[in-house]
Every structure is written in structure tokens, then in C-alpha cells.
Amino acid sequence: MNTLKKMIFLLLVGMIFVTNLQSQLTSNRATPSILNKYDAQIDEIISNMTLEEKLGMFYGIRMFSSAGVPRLGIADFEFADGPFGIREELEANSWSPAGLGNDLATFFPTGSALAATWNPDIAYKYGVAIGAEGRLRGKDMLLGPAINIQRLPVGGRTYEYFSEDPFLSARLSVGYTKGVQSVGLAVCLKHFALNNQENNRGRVDVKVSQRAMREIYLPPFESAVKEADAWGVMAAYNKVNGFWCSENEILQEKILRDEWGFRGLIVSDWGGTHSTVNAIKNGLDIEMPNGMFLGKALVDSVKSGAVSIDVINKRVKDILRVRLHVKPVPASEANKTLTSQVSQQRTAYEVATKSIVLLKNENSLLPLDLKKYKSIAIIGDNAQQKNATGGVGAGVKTLYEITPYQGLRDRLGNTLKVTYARGYKSFSFFGNGPFQFGQPLPSPYVPADTALLNEAVRVAQAADLVLFVGGTNREVETEGSDRTSIQLPSGQDEVIKAIAAVNPNIVTVIVSGGPVDLNTINQYSSSIVMSWFNGSEGGHALADILLGKLAPVGHLPFTMPVKLEDSPAFALGNYPQAGGGFGPDVFVNLVDGNQSAIAVEDRNIAKYSEELLVGYRWFDTKKIKPLFPFGHGLTYTDFEYANLKATQEKYSLNETLKVSVDVKNTGKYEADELVQLYVHRVKSKIFYPEKELKAFAHVPLKAGETTTVTLDVPVFSLRYWDEKKNEWVLEKGKIEILVGASSGDIRQTTGIEIVK
Secondary structure (H helix, E strand, C coil): CCHHHHHHHHHHHHHHHHHHHHHHHCCCCCCCCHHHHHHHHHHHHHHCCCHHHHHCCCEEEECCEECCEHHHCECCEEEEECCCCCCCCECCCCCCECCCCCCCECCCCCHHHHHHCCCHHHHHHHHHHHHHHHHHCCCCEEECCECCCCCCCCCCCCCCCCCCCHHHHHHHHHHHHHHHHHCCCEECEEEECCCCCCCCCCCCEEECCHHHHHHHHCHHHHHHHHCCCCCEEEECCCEECCEEHHHCHHHHHHHHHHHCCCCCEEEECCCCCCCCHHHHHCCCCEECCCCCCCCHHHHHHHHHCCCCHHHHHHHHHHHHHHHHHCCCCCCCCCCCCCCCCHHHHHHHHHHHHHHCEEEEECCCCCCCCHHHCCEEEEECHHHCCCCCCCCCCCCCCECCCCCHHHHHHHHHCCCCEEEEECCCCCCCHHHCCCCCCCCCCCCCCCCCCHHHHHHHHHHHHCCCEEEEEEECCCCCCECCECCCCCCCCCCHHHHHHHHHHHCCCEEEEEECCCCCCCHHHHHHCCEEEECCCCCCCHHHHHHHHHCCCCCCCCCCCCCECCCHHHCHHHHCCCCCCCCCCCCCCEEECCCCCCEEECCHHHCCEEECCCCCCCCHHHHHHCCCCCCECCCCCECCCCEEEEEEEECCCEECCCCEEEEEEEEEECCCCCEEEEEEEEEEECCCCCCCCCCEEEEEEEEEECCCCEEEEEEEEEHHHHCEEECCCCEEECCCEEEEEEEEEECCEEEEEEEEEECC
């Protein structure tokens, strides 16, 4: 080979190597959106549109509709309120029900219940099912999934959100998004971004570091956009670092569109628009539910030259990409079939069964051996409580909802005597005088009702076993207001103490969407089950777990603290903000430990001084023992771990860390184990939490069976956000790989080294 040929050959090889390396280094970047294919067609459409037609597309014309262009055959855009069931049809411009007969939908388990499955495949099925119901109703976009991080145990929408962990939230967000969009319905990821509290949500300004924002709060949105090609995003009510989300150029234009490659439309939360020029220039496409800012005011802004035609055309293009891809359902076909179908109900049941978490089973009362008992007492108002609706915000006009009591009666039949006592009266703020949206609720934390408590004691004393059903409800946990406590409402602690005094055989079922104080329950109940707001089939799912038809496979998607003050935002005094009614009025800086008083004028400033230490990251780093750790979940058998090893000792950015571990079912029941992989940085120069979740896998095992589980961690996912360089950076050094059954139950460790 002559010299010239050698040079050409080496140059080509080098180009191929660099191209392949660049491809590997950027493998987590977005692939082109399917929506891009409409751009040329849209340019042609825009050239034929009048200015009035363009401007008419930017705001709501009905409570859940925005305008199309009838002259050009562009249909109106129909939104479906979600994210755990298709909301009933409303009158055109109000929140009043339309009174239809076919809009009875399936109530799916809420967000934290879905997250407790730790199963992206189940999230996909969930998305397919809810998406199918949306299309039956003639909808184009589902207002969901709700994927903000559960920063606060008391958050009013914790039950809607997935998890305190960004990795788990991201995996579920991708599955949910792909499922919904597979049936031709667009998702609307919400609420972008950092809508982590309900108190003051329409005024609060979140002060967050770029690193915490990138590593904790944005990953669920980023993954859903990059990996699932989400077609819609909803701007949150709050501000982030001084700018309203609906007009936040950094979030909407620079990160979402320019960096992540989002090509869909951005819609405001209802009433969450604050300006005309800033909103339209900085990324907002549609104002809902009316045109207060993007109606006549926008017309005037265009005429005055404050907003250019180029900006208008860009926003129209955002909307038309989604409109052309999501085929409208003709009005003659929408709402002609009952929304809730058998296949969707089966999905709701499957999700519910896989979400239930066995927190404790000390005396092995579960699964219930009916041969041991002649009578069972079911005690607790939550046994009869329905949760498809309640409180403020989206609910589901559901076809049916199986309560825990009904589910148990259906499964038990006449096999033994079942008695019921209410025990306590569930809290309802609508029954406690006038309620103003966004204002503190009347307190649900009241003493037990004496008459109901005495009745519960009589029923418990006469039974062989007590099933106590406690927790919260959809009015204790509600959009618009955060809880003031994680205490069990309505005097439930008093009730279980009294029951335990006459009957120690107690299985407690907790129905809630977020963390609750289980210290008293834990003291007086040898078995505890977390059952969530678990949808239309929740009662049947619970009965099948309790009776051993199925083994529990759910795991906590959040940390259950011993007390609220142990959690980071409360420990640091950065929530509630000053004037919020409880908690210290000081701000503690996590980096230097200095404290400073929060001025009264800063009561709408939310300082995320815990930085990366959200949820278990805080508890593990600060060595604070929770009541039940993140990822915790028992079943009716036990598992042993052995032989953890990585395929190699050193890894670089363009590689995937692969580890394997042997897992054995040592008990008598067939069940799933959730194998969780965390990483711990060894002698890092950069601050990291004690451990971070990076992979997990469900492993179904028969009694006595052993299998080898392989877990993959792309090395690029180990990077941190460098605020000085404003980019992701991989730090070289040693990393300890931790594998176990929860963040607090690590069974095996090994080490690897990251090299550049």
C-alpha cells in the first residue's frame, strides 16, 4: 500500500472510530421525534393560514378544548383530564358535569401505587389501557402522567406522583408514555417543572441549584422526552429561579426543546399563564382554559410589533405537529361506547395486585389461613371508603369501585363469619364548613369518636382475627393543599390501641397515597399491608393478596419516616415557608451549615437547600433510620443473595457496567424478588449522596429455585452535573456496587473503577 493510500485508509479508520465513539458517548441523547416528519407539510399549511386563524389556536375555547382551523380541515384539540382515569365530560365552559351516561371510566391505581410495582412493563400496560379509554371519549391528549418528584411526605399530590427517586420515576414515565401514545393518544407530561408542593403553588418561587434540578427533578421528564418521544408537556404553576414555568425560557426553550429535542406542544396548567409576550416568546403554545393572555392581548401584541410573526409561526408549528400526528376522533364516534371496558378493568386489577406492599409480617399471620379462624372482624371506615373522587382536582366518574370490605366479602363468601365496625369517621372537608381552594384545610387530626371506638372494641373482642383498615383518603390528600402532618387522621391510633387490648391478632391494611406515621400501628399490629388508592379493582386485589391467591410483589417508592421532622425539607426548615403555620423559620444551607432567618417577604420562596439529598438519599447520608426504607417490600417467602460480580474491573464512559448476582427463593411460596442496585462513590472529590439507585429487576422464582440476575448500568448515567462547565461530567475513581432488597437492606457488594 503506497503512502497516499495508507494516509487515506488511516484517515477513514479514524473517522469511523470517532463517529462510533461520538455515537456511544451521546447514546442517551434524543433520537429524532416522529413529529418532525410533518414539518414540510406544516410549512405549507401555515403559508395558507390567516393571521386570525393562527392566533385563534393559542387558547382554550372550552374548558378542555382549544381551537383548530375548520377551513383547512384542522380539528379542535381535545384534552382529557387524568392521570389515573379519564375525567367525566363537562359542560362547555364550566367545571359542571355534562350528565352523560357513557363517560363512566375505569379508576386506575394512582401514581404512587403504580410506582410501587417498580415495573415499567406494567406502566406500559397502564398507559395502553388509559389511552384506549381516552380515545373512546374522542380525546387527543391525556393530561398525564404526573411525574414530579415526591419531595415532601405531606405533598398534596404525592399520591399522583410516582416516587422520591428520579431513576424509578423515569423508568415508569417512559413506560407510561409509550403505552398511552401507542394507541394514538398524546401524553402531557406534568407539571414541568419542580411543582413539588401544593401550598402556595401558584405563587411559590423554587430556588434550586442547577445540579439538583438536573440530577433529581428533571430526569423523569428528560427520559420521557428522549426515550418515549412525549408529544405534550404541561407548564407548572410555580416559578423556578425567578421565572414562571409557563414563560421560563431556560426550561421550555433551552432545555426541553433545544437540548432534549422536544417537538410537541406546551400547554399551561389551567389558569397558570401570567403574561402575553414572555409566555409566547419563551415557549408556551396554548393557554388554558381561556385566552386571558394569549387571546386579544396577543392580537394587540402582534399588531404593535411586540411579538413577531416568526414567533407566531413557530408556536403554530408546535401545535400542528401534534395535531397532524394524533388523528381526531369524529364527534359522531366519541362517547358512543361505555368508557370502562373489561380489558381495562383487568389491567387495573393487575396493577393493583402488583402494587400492594407487605411492610411487616412478624407472626406470619399472612397469608390468612382460613382453617385457623371461625370469625374475622373488619374494622375501619377505610374498608368502605371509595377514592375515585374526593378532595380538589381530577377524579374519576368510575363505573364501579371495589372497596376492601367488598373485595374480602366477594372472595370469602360464606366460609367464615365476617363482622364489621366503622371504628372511626373518615375526614371530609366538604362536610366541615366553607372551603377555599388553596387555603389550609380544617384539621383531620381529631380524637377518636367514642361511640365508634367502643363499637370497634366489642366487635374485635368477639372475633378470632381483626383486619384493621386505616390510612387517609382523597380529602386528606388533595390537590391544592399539603397535609400539615403524616399522623393518621380521625383518631386511628387510639382505635388500634383499644382493639389490641382485647385482641392481639391484628392485620393492618393502610389505604393512602403517601407516607403516614405508622409508629403506633407498628407497635400493635404484627402484619402491615400498604394498599394505596388502588382503583376500581383495588378491593379484589387486596383480598387476593391477603388470602394467598397471589404473593405480594410491591415495594415502597418512597421512604416511610419514623417522624415527619426526620425528612429533609422539615429537618432543614425550608418547608413550610415562613408563615406556613408550623416548622422553624430558619433556612439551613446544606453546604456550609449556616443558618439564617427567613424574612416574611420570602414566605413564597422555596429554598431547596437539601440539594441532592431527597428521600432516601437524605436518610442514608445523614444516618437517620426510617421506619421502612425506600424500596422495602416483603413477600410470603425469603430470598438469599450470593456471588455478586462485575464483568470487568474498569469501565469508561462509552461502556455499560454489567453485574450479576445469584438469587435463591429459600421459602415455600412462589414469588418475585425485586433486586435493586445502588452505587456508592468511594473517596470522591465531588459531593454525592451515600447511595443512588441505578438499576433494578423483578425476578420470579419458584420455591427453592435459584437464578442469576444480570443488571446493566450505562456508565454515562454515573455522571454528575458540573455547574461551572454547565454540562454532564464523569468523575473517574472507585465505585462500590451495592445490591439488595431495599436501600436499607444491602445483601452484596463489589467494586469497580471508572476511568476516562
